[in-house]
Amino acid sequence: MIEKVLIANRGEIALRVIKTCKALGIKTVAVYSDEDYNSLHVKQATEAYHIGEAAPAKSYLNQEKILETILSSGADAIHPGYGFLSENSDFASKCEKNKINFIGPSAASMELCGDKMQCKAAMLKAKVPTVPGSPGLVKDVEEALKIANDISYPVLLKSVFGGGGRGIRLVNNDKELREGFETVTSESISAVGKSAIIVEKFLQKTRHIEYQMARDKHGNAVHIFERECSIQRRNQKLIEQTPSPVVDQKTRDRIGELVVKASEAVDYTNLGTAEFLRADNGEFYFIEINARLQVEHPISELVSGLDFVKLQLDIANGEPLPFKQKDLKMNGYAIECRINAEDTFLDFAPSTGPVPDVTIPSGPSVRCDTYLYPGCTVSPFYDSLMAKLCTWGQTFEESRTRMLNALNDFYIQGVETSIPLYKTILNTDEYKSGSLSTDFLNRYKIIDRLKEDLKKEKIEKSDAALAAAIIYSEYFKSRVQNSTPDNSNWKNKLG
Template sequence: MTKIVVANRGEIAIRVMKTAKKMGIKTVAVYSTADRNALHVKYADEAVCIGEAASSQSYLRGDKIIEVCKKLNADAVHPGYGFLSENSQFAELCENNNIIFIGPKSKAIEMMGNKLAAKDAVKEYDIPMVPGTENAITDIEEAKKIATQIGFPILIKAAAGGGGKGMRVVEKESDFTSQMDRAISEAINAFGDGSVFIEKYVTKPRHIEIQVMADSHGNIIYVFERECSIQRRHQKVVEEAPSSILTPELRKRMGDAAVKVARACDYLGAGTVEFLLDEQLNFYFLEMNTRLQVEHPITEMISGLDLVELQIRVARGEELPMKQEDLKINGHAMELRVYAEDSMNDFLPNVGFLSKYQLPEGEGIRVDNGIEEGMDVPIYYDPMLSKLVTYGKTREEAIELMIKAIDNYHIEGVATTLPFGKFVMEHEAFRSGDFDTGFVKSYYNPEKMKAQLDIEAEIAAMIALKQYLADKKILRLPN
């Protein structure tokens, strides 16, 4: 493998390119007209414009990416996450054109891409699952009967879904029809498929995911867990590794279950098996993400592994260089997704011109970044600017370093999730480890947080004024 086309943009494109360069592999960036001056374009060895700003005309055009591979004699494509990373047709297109898709085979992507098919595939491995329907439903009356049998509250989920789309929690029977209508409509708009299924809603769950890595020689390892319970609109914002709640015994049981899921679909490369954990520490299989996760850096920090390097190595046929017993957890890592979102206004996207953009630096601080000062945050794509990661010997150390890093991350021109990240790090429920996926709903109060920020700004201004007057007085003193 001598040249890789990175079929993505932003921080993940740069992240992949850094490892490729370390391995002596040339990189090719693809970009849209909106990303002509983007950092990933500057960082690559070569770059090709593949279409207009809209992702449907650029980053989602698998045919154009294949053309670039052929024209520039690239051996492989790394899809990153999002866009074409879990598109089985694109993976198959690569296979048919003798281009290495750095990820699982198309059959595994297809199987795990549909939540019902995934559950069916792992059924024989005796992996615990949340009670619910085994088949997709579009008939609302039939669905209501099933929901009543399972017992409220229930969760309606899009069969082809992801990212919290087509998902509705229904507390009582009277709300069922309206919520079912909304879930089906949202699933059709997001995925072109209105099929949904029903699960018992696990109250106060924690979202725990296990990182797996598989080679083509039958070896599968799990690289511990990530805690992803701090979410807004069913999407993650803060992640940590390891989880503060897992015992070594539970970690092994969940890791072994994740390996079985990977084996069920003949998996290759990096993948993540997601579980719900209830208050009694029972875990239930949710789904498998057949790609590199956004939050992979925290796993790298505690394991010492480069997951992108392992992806590339197994994609070119190499055996994994380590066994399960070689892996150890060292320290603790936190990650905050820095989105251009207004956390004071329901986390709505807040794109615009970055008049100031200064990254925090220091030991134990890692920023996977995809943008720079003087650039516009485009409206066409996911509003993530970067991932802020901190590492410490203990959880407490990682939290304190995250607070310091947030304070030293200076952004002007757009609202971001930095203030929300600081709120989480300072909240007693998070610090104690006693939290679940309802954290935002239970504790987050934007009005109260805004008032606190105003007080802090006022204090900072008073300190600055006092210092200014003191300096002025010193300057006036006679020689």
């Protein structure tokens, strides 16, 4: 049984794992870089070890240093969180060789999931529908051109070794394909040291819908419902919700069966996510498996009542799933907003620096997973995600209203954030009606609408300040004329 877990990560996900481990009486080991010396995960873990410089390659991606720390700390398991080494099959293999319980799938399964081409072949064999495109890797740009013309533009060039929305280019003609082929190749080599490209048909007005899946070491598998992740920027998710507005129970069951088949096809164990594109005609196409815990897992926890980190630990301990598919029920609606430190008007450029003050929203059915505290710093070395703000409601509208209130209560001083953007999105008729797509921001000119909202807000604040100034002026005049004015009347005027 797992007694001590090293968390090979930082920020809010490290804190999330620590929270469940504490509840289960499991000791935790934090690792930290020079940059994270004062971070909350370092303070809240049972023990903490310095592993290197701020740059990820010299700390959180330093496999040998992390393995050395596991062995010296006496930890018997490792939780990789997401990002960093979470989907690195070489690292998972090293853990297996050192008899360290890697809380995730096996190295072999992870390697298969990480190779988009082999994974696609496994899905086709299991009769899980995939997006039309190249039957294998394309050897050069000329072959890519032929395939693109066969299936017709627009198409996506995708690095087999890409992830998180990176290593993908949308191209509309031969000229763009030639240019994009070079770009995707160089991005892939820069990220993982190698390149292999596939060509897939770009489906117009698609929705990105993913299914949470869980499979134990005894072959029992279930899906834990879907999440709608269509609101994105640069192929990376911004807002997620569950259930999806376009998934009824019949569809949920049908695609859920495909998800179970997908997990069996790659011999997946532990928790993971099967990702699909839903075309405008209602057809679902498998795109990939994320072999780790997802950023957006909290909303699935809110509607299922499960603790996913506990479930991960139980499966890693060899325990069978404590439920069958028929036992799982969805309860209510949940929304997650990824609170990023970035400037929406500078093409979502990262915004970094000290955070002198912060107010974290709370209240009934409001959950905020975050590493923020007054006096902390948003580092330029790591991902821009600062917090995951989630709300639950018995209805979608209740969840949406709670989210708007929570966004209004969230105050982060010192850096630009995505909060104003989310308030604009959640107030659009398109979002409220569930008319979502992966090109939501462009399709509905959301950035232009955000500018209008901010302009209106500025004017309203200016008008309110002017009105207050006038009332105060009248009040002080009355004090000159009347030594005992009716203060309660003035308080009512000021509202």
